[in-house]
Amino acid sequence: xxxxxxxxxxxxxxxxxxxEAAAARCAAARRRVISMSYNANxxxxxxxxGVVEILDAILxxxxxxxxTARAAERDRVILSKGxxxxxxxxxxxxxxxxxxxxxxxxxxxxxPLWGHVGLTEAAPAIDATSGSLGHGxxxxxxxxxxxxxxxxxxxxxxxxxxxxxxDEGATWEAALFAxxxxxxGLTAIVDYNHIQSLAPTKEVMDLExxxxxxxxxxxxxxxLDGHDWAALVAALSRPSRGRPRAILAHTVxxxxxxxxxxxxxxxxxxxxxxxxxxx
Amino acid sequence: xxKRIIELIEADASVDPRIVFLTGDLGFSFxxxxxxxxxxxxxxxxxxxxxMIGVAASLAASGFRPFAYSIAPFVTARCLEQIxxxxxxxxxxxxxxxxxxxxxxxxxxxxxxxxxxxxxxxxLPDLVVANPGNVAELDRCYAAxxxxxxxxxxxxxxxxxxxxxxxxxxxQTAAFEARRGADVxxxxxxxxxxxxxxxxAILAGEGIEAGVVSVPVPQPFPADAFAALLTGAPVVAxxxxxxxxxxxxxxxxxxxxxxxxxxxxDLVAPQSFPSLxxxxxxxxxxxxxxxxxxxxxxxxxxxxxxxxxLGARA
Numbered sequence: 001x002x003x004x005x006x007x008x009x010x011x012x013x014x015x016x017x018x019x020e021a022a023a024a025r026c027a028a029a030r031r032r033v034i035s036m037s038y039n040a041n042x043x044x045x046x047x048x049x050g051v052v053e054i055l056d057a058i059l060x061x062x063x064x065x066x067x068t069a070r071a072a073e074r075d076r077v078i079l080s081k082g083x084x085x086x087x088x089x090x091x092x093x094x095x096x097x098x099x100x101x102x103x104x105x106x107x108x109x110x111x112p113l114w115g116h117v118g119l120t121e122a123a124p125a126i127d128a129t130s131g132s133l134g135h136g137x138x139x140x141x142x143x144x145x146x147x148x149x150x151x152x153x154x155x156x157x158x159x160x161x162x163x164x165x166x167d168e169g170a171t172w173e174a175a176l177f178a179x180x181x182x183x184x185g186l187t188a189i190v191d192y193n194h195i196q197s198l199a200p201t202k203e204v205m206d207l208e209x210x211x212x213x214x215x216x217x218x219x220x221x222x223x224l225d226g227h228d229w230a231a232l233v234a235a236l237s238r239p240s241r242g243r244p245r246a247i248l249a250h251t252v253x254x255x256x257x258x259x260x261x262x263x264x265x266x267x268x269x270x271x272x273x274x275x276x277x278x279x
Numbered sequence: 280x281x282k283r284i285i286e287l288i289e290a291d292a293s294v295d296p297r298i299v300f301l302t303g304d305l306g307f308s309f310x311x312x313x314x315x316x317x318x319x320x321x322x323x324x325x326x327x328x329x330x331m332i333g334v335a336a337s338l339a340a341s342g343f344r345p346f347a348y349s350i351a352p353f354v355t356a357r358c359l360e361q362i363x364x365x366x367x368x369x370x371x372x373x374x375x376x377x378x379x380x381x382x383x384x385x386x387x388x389x390x391x392x393x394x395x396x397x398x399x400x401x402x403l404p405d406l407v408v409a410n411p412g413n414v415a416e417l418d419r420c421y422a423a424x425x426x427x428x429x430x431x432x433x434x435x436x437x438x439x440x441x442x443x444x445x446x447x448x449x450x451q452t453a454a455f456e457a458r459r460g461a462d463v464x465x466x467x468x469x470x471x472x473x474x475x476x477x478x479x480a481i482l483a484g485e486g487i488e489a490g491v492v493s494v495p496v497p498q499p500f501p502a503d504a505f506a507a508l509l510t511g512a513p514v515v516a517x518x519x520x521x522x523x524x525x526x527x528x529x530x531x532x533x534x535x536x537x538x539x540x541x542x543x544x545d546l547v548a549p550q551s552f553p554s555l556x557x558x559x560x561x562x563x564x565x566x567x568x569x570x571x572x573x574x575x576x577x578x579x580x581x582x583x584x585x586x587x588x589l590g591a592r593a
Contacts, residue, residue, distance in 0.1 A: 072342060119369055128337070129368050132360055138333025139365060145334060146341030149299065149320060170361070173330035180325075 022060065022229045026052045029090040030256045032103060036086045037271035040107035042115060046254035046266025048087035050226070051160065051191045054249050055079075055091035057232035058158045058189065066096045069125040075155055076143040078128045080136020081162035081191060082116040089113055089123075097125040134168025136161060137188055141174050144183040144244075157186045158236075164196030167205045172217070178244045179218020186244040187236060188219070191226060193253035195264055214246035226251035280435045281309050281378050283414050287421045288346060292316040299338050303328050303349035305378075310348070328353050332361035332373070339371035350384070351377030351393030351434060355400055366430045367403045373430050375400075380410065380436040380469050381519030381548075382566070385559035389552040392562075393434065394520045400432040401498035401525035407431040407450055408498035408525055412457075412472035413440030416495040423449050423496070436470040437559075443476060445495065453496035454504040460488035461510060463577045467517040468494045468526040474563070475517055477570035482577060489577055500529025506537060513542035513580045519568055521550045542584035546576050 029052050037045045062075040079088045086106070092098040098113075102122055105111045112122040116131030128139045140159035147155040165171055178186050192210070194201050201207055211221040220241050224231045226249025235247050252261050257275050260266035289312055292298050299320045300313055314321040324331040328349055335345040347354060354377045355362070366373050377396060384391035400408050407429050411417035417435070424431045427450065443457040457472055458479050465475040472493045479489040492508050494501065497518075516530040527545045534541055548566040563569045567576065579585070 076337075127340070129364060132364055134329075135333055135361060135365055138330045138361070139337045141330070142334035142337025143341060145322070146338050146343060149338075149343070150341075170329040170333070173325075173327035174333065177324065177327065177330050177334070 019230050022056055025094040026056050026229065029056065029087065029094055032090040032093060033086045034257065034271045034275050036090070036103060036106045038273065038276060041270045042086065042107055043268050043270060044083040044086065045257070045269065045271050046260055046263065047081065047084045047162070049255045049257060050193045050251040050253045051081070051084050051087050052091070052255070053227045053229045053232060054160060054189055054191060054251070055087055056094065057229050057236055058160070059091055059095050060233055061236045062156060062158060064095070064097065064125055069097060073147075073150065073152055073155060076127045076140065076157045077125070078130070078136045078140045078143075078157070078159045079117050080130050080140075080159050081133065081165060082130025084160070084191070085113070085115055085117045088117060092123060092125055098123040133162065133165035134170040137171050137174035137178070140186055140188070141178045141183055144178065144186040145181070147185050148183065153185050155185055159186070159188050161188055161190045162196070163190055163192045163194065163201050163207060166190065166207055167196070175214065175217040175219065182218065182242060183244050184240045184242050187247065188214075188244065189247045189249055191251050192248050193251045195253050195262065195267075197267060199264060210248055211246070214248070219244050219246040221246045221248065223248045223250065225249070227255060280411070280414065280417060280437065280439055281306075283417050284376060284421070284433065284435055285309050285313050287418065289313050289316045292320070295344065297342060297344040299343045299345045301331050301335055301345060301347045303331050303347075303353060305349050328358040329361050332358045333365050335373045336361070336365035336369055336371040339373050340369070344372070344374070346374045346376055348376040348378070350391060351379045351396050352391065355393070355396040355432065359399065362400075362406070363403055367406055370405060370428070371430060372428050374424070375430070375432045376435060377432060378435045378437070380434045382559045382562040383437040383470075385562055386556055394548050397434055397497065397518075397520050398524045401528075405429050406498070407496065408434065409496050410434045410469035411440075411495050412436075412467070412469050412493055413443060413445065415442075415445035416440070416493065419445045419448055420453075420495055423453070434469060438470055438473070440470060441473040441476050443472065443493070445493070448495070450496045450499070451501050452504045454492060454494045454501045454508060456490060456508060457493045458489070458491040460490035462488045462512055463581050464490045464492055464509065464512050464514045465517055465573065465577060466492045466494065466505070466514055466526065466530050468497045469519060471517045471519050471568065474568060474570050475573055478573035478577060481570060481574040485578070487578065487581060494526055494529070497529055498525035500525060500532070502529060502533045502536070505529065506533050509533075509537065509539070509541065511539055511541060513584060515544045515546055515573070515577050515580055517546045517568065517573055519563070519566075520548060522547045542580050544576055544580045544585065546573065
């Protein structure tokens with residue numbers, strides 16, 4: 001397998017830097033998420049629609065491809081906010097990493113893809129189970145430590161967190177560890193949609209000054225628009241500064257379905273038939 | 280026993296580059312040789328057990344053989360959901376090492392006692408619970424589980440246990456006679472085997488011959504191997520933990536499946552936190568798990584052929 005020259009860059013342009021192609025993938029993923037939510041009457045639509053560009057950008061810069069999915073040594077992607085499972089499956093579909101037929105039968109009895117991400121032979125690209133919040137950053141840190149012990153700090157570990165799960169102490173245990181150990185292969189991307197399960201994060205458990213918190217834990221912190229694919233790719237591809245990276249990606253929960261954007265209810269209500277039509 | 284498990288890992292460390300030892304900032308005066316042997320594969324994870332378990336799970340996923348070490352309640356109850364989801368659900372072959380089985384930490388108080396740990400671990404899918412009662416059993420458990428693809432919890436007592444030996448066993452055959460005796464069978468696991476042997480000595484002085492069966496891997500319970508040792512004599516299950524522990528449950532299930540109607544008593548610790556200070560022996564005595572109390576229970580069950588639980592309702 002061809003490898004990048006060093007840590008995370010300089011490594012030339014990502015495999016797909018074409019913003020237009022990315023926009024097309026993201027639009028297709030959004031349509032897929034909406035249809036899965038509608039067909040399966042599944043919740044977490046808002047959480048899924050908001051994280052589409054983040055997931056696509058991570059897969060774009062990672063070495064995760066059908067040919068590498070079963071490789072022992074490769075980049076790792078951990079969706080710690082496991083309730084965004086539909087978005088993850090839809091992103092994997094865009095990269096040929098899951099059988100589209102499995103998405104057609106999402107949540108039907110006897111099928112392998114759960115409503116929160118689980119390990120499955122059907123999709124070996126999936127690196128970790130999630131669903132209970134606050135586990136993923138430790139799992140990603142464990143992969144990063146494993147890479148280091150093998151002398152493979154060039155490999156990357158991407159962990160997508162929700163803002164709500166930054167309430168969890170375990171998230172900060174992992175951050176403290178990754179910062180102290182300077183796990184430079186680790187990148188935490190927070191889907192910062194400012195809404196947690198019952199109310200805005202500012203009301204429930206204000207995270208600000210959020211970037212400062214990550215920096216004080218030993219991370220390089222970057223804030224950006226989580227729907228700006230090119231900005232995401234640029235931030236994900238920046239050369240390592242010898243410490244883990246946190247990307248605080250400001251997003252719109254429910255992005256792309258106007259009636260549910262920025263609403264708490266979008267966490268719970270499935271898609272409607274009308275949502276299937278292009279806006 | 281703590282020293283021994285460190286020695287076992289240390290012996291493997293030089294020949295197996297997959298071994299990684301994580302500690303929750305504990306093991307003073309025990310783990311230092313391991314740090315020397317493992318180098319960067321020895322990682323002090325700080326006082327952060329939840330993170331330690333998640334990291335261990337992904338190390339296992341990466342082809343390493345991670346051990347995660349702490350005092351028993353801290354490496355089980357504190358990080359239970361990480362064990363459940365990250366290790367068991369993902370089927371990661373992490374070895375959890377909990378030191379301080381039962382009342383081992385005596386006067387340090389109930390925060391450090393481990394009486395529910397085995398029950399909780401045994402409730403999780405696929406997790407093997409090894410509860411060695413002496414150094415020989417620890418050696419056998421370690422060897423038997425070394426290449427096992429399942430995660431495992433090693434429940435390690437501070438005391439070394441009596442020298443009653445241990446045959447080579449696999450997890451599914453981990454039941455053997457530590458002492459022969461036809462009048463009553465004391466079925467025990469971990470440090471309680473030593474207590475039962477002392478109880479058997481007391482009973483022998485009264486003309487009651489107690490057999491002692493040791494079950495060093497109580498979860499999954501080695502039902503066939505245990506059943507093969509039953510004689511029809513009354514059975515007392517003895518475990519330094521609460522009711523519902525894997526030894527008690529396994530013994531009861533085996534007896535019910537046999538349907539031979541043996542008299543049976545489940546001898547466990549009262550399901551409550553002691554309010555007054557006690558050292559290990561005192562706590563054991565108060566719980567009815569010391570040799571004299573075990574002997575008294577066995578004496579009574581031999582006399583009355585009763586069936587029931589002692590301790591849980593105390």
